[in-house]
Amino acid sequence: MKKQLLTLKAMTAGIIMLTHSTDAFAQYNGPTANQITIVSEVLENGKDDQYVRLIGTVKEQISEEKYTFVDATGEIRVEIDNDEFKAPVNHKTKVEIRGEIEKDYMESAEIDVEAVIIQE
DSSP, X not given: OHHHHHHHHHHHHHHHHHHHHHHHHHTOOSXXXXXXXXXXXXXXXXXXXXXXXXXXXXXXEEETTEEEEEETTEEEXXXXXXXXXXXXXXXXOEEEEEEEEEOOTTSOOEEEEEEEEEOO
């Protein structure tokens, strides 16, 4: 019985340590390897599912969750869920967008945006 109780405690401790250790990784906000930071690089060399972090403006809304994003190097279509806008944004608001490149066969690349951060 003691052995089973010790095993249960060890498993519980292991689960707690595992869940807390992954939380630390989820909080990282710095650059990652092979991360793209400008639109022209996305268009020229971006790969499907590659992570991007771009700074620019949302030029216009194309449809409900599709927008044109612009930086100094070009423009690209982005998909932004409405709940990602934490504050009002217009065509003059400088923002950072974080997300992944979506490249479908015979279509131009677009960014599936996971976060919109207003720059000051």
